[in-house]
Amino acid sequence: MSYRRIHFLISAHGSPTSLAAIDFACGFAQGIGAALDVSLPQVDVKAPQNWIAGKMMAGIAKDIEDTISAKRTELKEYLKQKCEAAGVGLSISSVTIDWPGGAPSLATLGRTSDLCLLGLTRSPVADIAEVEPWLFSTGRPCLLYPDTRTEAYSMDTAVIAWDMSRSAARAVGDALPLLKGAKSVQVLVGRGEKAIESSRPAASLVSYLSAHGISAAVDEFDVSGQKIGDALLARATHHKADLLVMGAFGHSRLREFVLGGATRRILDASSIPLLMSH
Known part of the structure; x- marks a missing residue:
């Protein structure tokens, strides 16, 4: 038995996935000879449905979307560079989620992988509850990487x-x-x-x-x-x-x-x- 397909969730919103987690994912995949199947969702920020409030919040929602989109591009390019340098196979799933909300549905993407890999954020806005759908509904083991860690991948x-x-x-x-x-x-x-x-x-x-x-x-x-x-x-x-x-x-x-x-x-x-x- 070996791992061949690793599903790696990268988040560009809320508590974004750290660059250290991307480094670890690439080192891990390289070390075990696996490919990365990545979900890096685009985010659709929902303004309130109320007409007055919605009109007031539309501009703010657009600014949030632009910020998230820029972070997504940054993480995507960094991931591509790291995988190319490590010789790691990479595919990125195209998926859009509503925000706030929507994240739990992503866990289904991991069901056809050998292992799901997620960054474990430690920022003040981190919500451990986001991990729960991956642990309890994918049916696959989860490898969680704390973003406070800086050591390169090792398995001593x-x-x-x-x-x-x-x-x-x-x-x-x-x-x-x-x-x-x-x-x-x-x-x-x-x-x-x-x-x-x-x-x-x-x-x-x-x-x-x-x-x-x-x-x-x-x-x-x-x-x-x-x-x-x-x-x-x-x-x-x-x-x-x-x-x-x-x-x-x-x-x-x-x-x-x-x-x-x-x-x-x-x-x-x-x-x-x-x-x-x-």
Whole structure:
């Protein structure tokens, strides 16, 4: 199994995708021999329907569209240059979305890819909820790159957050192509946060990874009153991880998925690229 088609979402509005995320995407695709299928949507800014308010806002809407369009052009040209220099295959989907709103429908574009790649913004206007449709409705694993990170693509050390859950098992299976390429793999097991029905919860996972030619060590640690998300990030940082693999937990609320506490905390605070599956 290998990744051949990576869907990369680039946003030019709200919290625009960082140039560092584009650098990472190109380095990642080059490193694993994959092509990038990119959605870089054009934005149609909607003015209010009320006649008076709409007339007043029409000019403002046009200015916003022009600003977004200029940013879109900047990101598109930068992407093309980086892919050409790296020898990475590139295709860009033509799609228009209404703004505000419209973003969740883009997640369907990722369903025919091996992996979805998104920048994880840390600006004051960033909305983590924009990530939720990709995690919970594409049916594909998502690789999230924090834009606070500046390091070039590397896959020396990967860590796995393991609690024997369905979503964690799914994430490990989805991450196999990357785990096989890592020089070091650590299985992180936090004790004390919730009951785990095994005295050796990582044993079967280590055996499974070994069957795929992956040698993994186990790091069991005491959560000691910390929130599990903070504890996992601390251990991942201790191991100087280049990737954190974990299941994305969410619960349904009127057909919408809402992020679980640990998932939300890690999305909010991680400076390490995340591979998440649900």
